[in-house]
Amino acid sequence: MNPTLRKITYSMDLLIPGFYLWWGSWGLVLGGEEPDDEPYRYPGTLHSQFGIAIVLPGYQIWTSYKGNYDPNSSSGIVEFT
Incomplete structure (x- = not known):
């Protein structure tokens, strides 16, 4: 798996x-x-093939992802192993 994508998902x-x-x-x-x-x-999981996110101190996050975060739904989820 790409270490940069793992770093993105972890962070x-x-x-x-x-x-x-x-x-x-x-x-x-x-x-x-x-x-x-x-x-x-x-494990590292991104929920879209492309996107952008900004995380600021104070636990504020803005991301381009607008899909479903439900782990039981397979639509649009990309898993890296």
Whole structure:
């Protein structure tokens, strides 16, 4: 799996401040943190093929993703293993 996309998903899930941009297998990260794989490997899931997100201090997030976050719904979910 692409380490940049894992970093994006990890940082957005934990609301770590930064600027995140992804398009397919390409990604740009300004800020964020590397995934902590202890005690298990972070699975990393993006919910769209492309997008942009900004996470600010104080747990404020703005993202272009407007779909469903329901893990039981398979529409539009991209999983990285």
